[in-house]
Amino acid sequence: MTGAFADVPDRLAPRPSPADRPPPEQEAAFGRPAAAVGGFADGRPTPPPRPVPPPPAEALLRAFGPKGTGERGLQEPPGGRPGRRRTAAGPWWKSDARSDPWRDPYAPAGLGAPAVYDEASRPGPVVVEPQDRTKLRVRDLSVRLSVLALLAVLLVGAIGGGAGWYLTKTNDETPLLAPGTQLSQVDPGITREPGSVSQIAESVMPSVVSIEVRVGQAGATGSGVVVDAENGYIVTNNHVVSGADGVEGAEIRAVFVDGSGSAARIVGRDPASDIAVLKVEKPGLVAASLGSSDDVVVGDPVVAIGSPLGLAGTVTSGIVSALERPVRLAGEGSDTNAVISAVQTDAPINPGNSGGALVDASGALIGINTAIASTGAGGSIGLGFAIPVDTMRDIAEQLIESGSAVHSSLGVNTRSVTDGTRDGALVLNVEPSSAAAAAGIREEDVVIAVEGERVGSSEELVVAVDAFQPGDTITVEVVRGGGSIELEATLDAA
Structure with a gap:
């Protein structure tokens, strides 16, 4: 071959035969060891022969073995051929019965192929699923069984329906009316122990009245408590x-528990404590028993009685939730501007309860229901406030005696403040010639205590001052210029 492919070897030319022996490195890795002779499988141990089963027991041979020497299989039944039920055509005595391995005690045992169920040609009702779970195929159940069950259900239903129809048609209807019928009555089994809510309500209800106020075409309702039955004095809220005070044509009416009513006149009212006293001309009144504020503790059971939402004689119950709670009162359409040290209760109180009674477990009056805390809807949320009975007694006596009440005054306007560690009442202004001005209290002072009792808000300052009488001298601690000082103030009358 010439040209560019002259140097290319001919692939079709005869190739040299391989060497008789592999290269030394392959022979060392894969060759037969020098000491090995013959195949690698030579020299393996010969497995032991299979054990020969022992011959049958002599008793079995005598009972079931063949009589003749060299014979195999079962012998003929005693007496020769079988009886009437064992015929030559029977399955147990066919011509090949003697050589049947299942009947030959000398036949060797052997394992055969597992049994195969032809699911395609004859599917069964029980199906084996993967994971060896089985289920029953309803479609493979017997049709006859299903039909019989359905017929049984229909038969029972037909018999039951027919029996019910027959009984209803043959039974005569009872008369619609039964003259002279008397329902059975059980003997009274309810006991009302002293101190129960029902017993308290029964004893206090006659002393609680509904107050109806009408001014022109407008009207309002509230509650009141009879405190002097002989003279007809009733305490309510201002x-x-x-x-209705001083308005021509205004009418105030007191409605009692028996439904009778009487016109009421204003004896006196005090906007600074939200207390008012009315007088009615009606004999046979029942006065409430007045308790003491000092005997009331948090957790005591209480009952509130009044006319919430115009529903006279309404009774609710609860406990005393807190004492000496400063609450500011300022009602729309009223000149009330008061701060009271209230009794807090969770007894439900609603609009119309104002002026009603809050009594303890003995039925003694411990407060006049006055205000509620509300989320805006105006209903009770379990936060009601009452004027303590001692405060009510003091103000009512002054109103009955003179028509007005006197309170102590420091002569400052304040606002509640805090610096994160201490709370107090910030003095916004001081009235000229007042007790505060004479004591040297200045604007921007923060009052933190009165007579050693902590003051944490402007409401607490009003309550603390009102606890003293006009003319009393008290010690007022104020914070000024980063330090605190104590000042002496002689209270004025307001």
């Missing part, structure tokens, strides 16, 4: 009756 904001209940203040809108």
Whole structure:
């Protein structure tokens, strides 16, 4: 071959035969060891022969073995051929019965192929699923069994329906009316122990009245408590009756538990404590028993009685939730501007309860229901406030005696403040010639204590001052210029 492919070897030319022996490195890795002779499988140990089963027991041979020497299989039944039920055509005595391995005690045992169920040609009702779970195929159940069950259900239903129809048709209807019928009555089994809510309500209800106020075409309702039966004095809230005071044509009426009513006149009212006293001309009144504020503790059971939402004689119950709670009162359409040290209760109180009674477990009056805390809807949320009975007694006596009440005054306007560690009442202004001005209290002072008792808000300052009488001298601690000082103030009358 010439040209560019002259140097290319001919692939079709005869190739040299391989060497008789592999290269030394392959022979060392894969060759037969020098000491090995013959195949690698030579020299393996010969497995032991299979054990020969022992011959049958002599008793079995005598009972079931063949009589003749060299014979195999079972012998003929005693007496020769079998009886009437064992015929030559029977399955147990066919011509090849003697050589049947299942009947030959000398036949060797052997394992055969597992049994195979032809699911395609004859599917069964029980199916084996993967994971060896089985289920029953309803479609493979017997049709006859299903039909019989359905017929049985229909038969039972037909018999039951027919029996019911027959009984209803043959039974005569009872008369619609039964003259002279008397329902059975059980003997009274309810006992009302002293101190129960029902017993308290029964004893206090006659002393609680509903107050109806009408001014022109407008009207309002509240509650009141009879405190002097002989003279007809009734205590209520100032904001209940203040809108009718001095208004021509205004009418105030007290409605009692028996449904009778009587016109009421205003004896006196005190916007600074939200207390008012009315007088009615009606004999046979029942006065409430007045308790003491000092005997009330947090957790005591209480009952509130009044006319919430105009529903006279409504009774609710609860406990005393807190004492000496400063609450500011300022009602719309009223000149009430008061701060009271209230009794807090969770007994439900609603609009119309104002002026009603809050009594303890003995039925003694411990407060006059006055205000509620509300989320805006105006209903009870379990936060009601009452004027303590001692405060009510003091103000009512002054109103009955003179028509007005006197309070102590420091002569400052304040606002509640805090610096994160201490709370107090910030003095916004000081009235000229007042007790505070004479004591040297200045604007921007923060009052933190009165007579050693902590003051944490402007409401607490009003309550603390009102606890003293006009003319009393008290010690007022104020914070000024980063330090605190104590000042002496002689209270004025307001």
